[in-house]
Amino acid sequence: MSTLTVVGTQWGDEGKGKVIDLLASQCDMVCRYQGGANAGHTVIVGDKQFIFHLIPSGILHPDKKCIIGNGVVIDPISLFEEIESLRKGGIECEKRLFISDRAHVILSYHKLLDKIKDEARGSMKIGTTGRGIGTTYIDKISRIGIRLSDLMDRDTFRKKLEINLKEKNHLLESFYGKTKVRAEDIEKEYLPYAEKFRPYIADTSLMINEAISKKQKVLFEGAQGTFLDIDFGTYPYVTSSSPVAGGVCIGAGVGPTKIDKVLGVAKAYTTRVGEGPLPTQFEPQFEEKMRIKGKEYGATTLRPRRCGWFDAVAVRYASIVNGLDRLAITKLDVLDELDKIKIAVAYEYKGKRLTTFPSLLKEIEEARPIYEEVDGWNTSTRGIVRFQDLPQKAKEYLDRISKLIGIDISIISIGPKRSETIIVEENLLGA
Numbered sequence: 192m193s194t195l196t197v198v199g200t201q202w203g204d205e206g207k208g209k210v211i212d213l214l215a216s217q218c219d220m221v222c223r224y225q226g227g228a229n230a231g232h233t234v235i236v237g238d239k240q241f242i243f244h245l246i247p248s249g250i251l252h253p254d255k256k257c258i259i260g261n262g263v264v265i266d267p268i269s270l271f272e273e274i275e276s277l278r279k280g281g282i283e284c285e286k287r288l289f290i291s292d293r294a295h296v297i298l299s300y301h302k303l304l305d306k307i308k309d310e311a312r313g314s315m316k317i318g319t320t321g322r323g324i325g326t327t328y329i330d331k332i333s334r335i336g337i338r339l340s341d342l343m344d345r346d347t348f349r350k351k352l353e354i355n356l357k358e359k360n361h362l363l364e365s366f367y368g369k370t371k372v373r374a375e376d377i378e379k380e381y382l383p384y385a386e387k388f389r390p391y392i393a394d395t396s397l398m399i400n401e402a403i404s405k406k407q408k409v410l411f412e413g414a415q416g417t418f419l420d421i422d423f424g425t426y427p428y429v430t431s432s433s434p435v436a437g438g439v440c441i442g443a444g445v446g447p448t449k450i451d452k453v454l455g456v457a458k459a460y461t462t463r464v465g466e467g468p469l470p471t472q473f474e475p476q477f478e479e480k481m482r483i484k485g486k487e488y489g490a491t492t493l494r495p496r497r498c499g500w501f502d503a504v505a506v507r508y509a510s511i512v513n514g515l516d517r518l519a520i521t522k523l524d525v526l527d528e529l530d531k532i533k534i535a536v537a538y539e540y541k542g543k544r545l546t547t548f549p550s551l552l553k554e555i556e557e558a559r560p561i562y563e564e565v566d567g568w569n570t571s572t573r574g575i576v577r578f579q580d581l582p583q584k585a586k587e588y589l590d591r592i593s594k595l596i597g598i599d600i601s602i603i604s605i606g607p608k609r610s611e612t613i614i615v616e617e618n619l620l621g622a
């Protein structure tokens with residue numbers, strides 16, 4: 192076994208960053224395959240806190256190679272800032288970070304249009320991160336996108352820019368009443384990044400496949416989560432990429448026969464940032480209490496996250512579409528002080544019991560969760576390192592989740608630090 196894919200099973204922010212950081216010590220290479228700087232992982236090592244948007248958190252382990260795959264959309268400004276901030280924290284990226292020459296580039300007009308377009312949706316606003324993710328993927332699919340290899344070639348970059356701007360400026364001026372964007376300004380702003388990034392550019396698909404053929408251990412890091420997936424999420428309140436495990440094949444250039452195991456990460460409850468349905472959302476007062484306890488504010492936009500009970504209907508669906516082998520449950524400690532805890536085991540819609548996640552938005556919005564109530568453990572779990580030492584009720588809660596999803600739990604996180612983790616199954620990437 193040499194590859195492991197880590198995916199979010201909810202609406203993102205499941206704590207994948209910490210899980211990946213832990214597993215990175217067991218592997219040779221960590222690879223991002225979709226999304227962009229809309230993601231935000233926070234990893235705490237000792238007294239230092241690192242926030243990652245684009246670079247795989249595996250970079251914190253000095254002997255690991257990190258890859259940003261072709262499926263990722265790259266904001267050069269944000270990426271450069273991240274490289275610099277890691278350098279200031281004592282971490283060098285050169286010769287360890289490799290960026291796909293096929294990855295598409297986010298330019299300032301993508302970010303501008305992302306914000307304007309979302310505002311213009313009015314009551315159907317998605318609440319995007321405003322990072323130009325959707326607008327860059329639109330260009331990619333429309334076959335007018337600008338890839339990193341284009342940015343590296345001044346003539347190609349200018350030519351593509353001019354073609355693109357004809358359409359964008361028409362949209363900006365005539366439809367949105369904004370000032371137009373000049374190719375010279377974009378060129379001036381972004382061309383310097385071509386040189387800054389040249390040492391990092393590679394055909395990363397070849398690198399990953401070579402590592403796999405040498406039996407090195409490769410970890411694929413998903414950003415966002417299953418219910419933000421463009422196909423399987425709560426469409427249209429989703430992101431524009433494929434965070435599900437299948438996204439690895441396209442976004443990293445790896446065949447499906449090379450994906451060995453998939454680990455799904457789920458919070459012990461549920462959160463969501465941005466618009467769109469969240470069936471198990473708490474009532475406002477309790478939500479605020481849990482938000483404060485769980486420090487539920489977005490790592491990228493600092494927006495307050497919406498919070499709710501664990502939704503087994505959703506995570507069970509995620510286990511199917513991702514082909515999950517194992518689960519990691521995070522932030523169990525946030526539930527430490529509760530007398531009673533609820534788990535959604537099904538939904539009720541127009542008198543019918545639903546046990547799988549619906550596709551029709553109206554159905555998801557109007558479905559009422561059917562809850563099972565279990566006893567809380569009402570005591571601190573912080574500092575516990577062995578599963579058997581957890582309070583009996585906490586073990587029962589985890590067992591119930593595992594049974595409802597039909598997947599064994601390998602990792603339990605009970606705090607933000609590396610040490611605050613219960614490893615139920617060692618060597619997820621094989622011995």
Ligand code: IMP
Pocket residue numbers: 202203204229230231317318319320321322323324325414415419428429430431464465466
């Ligand atoms: P976009 O990805 O910026 O287009 O945003 C689309 C939706 O996905 C919005 O609801 C965002 O709040 C949400 N989203 C995007 N990235 C993340 C993430 O990393 N964690 C949680 N939500 C995210």
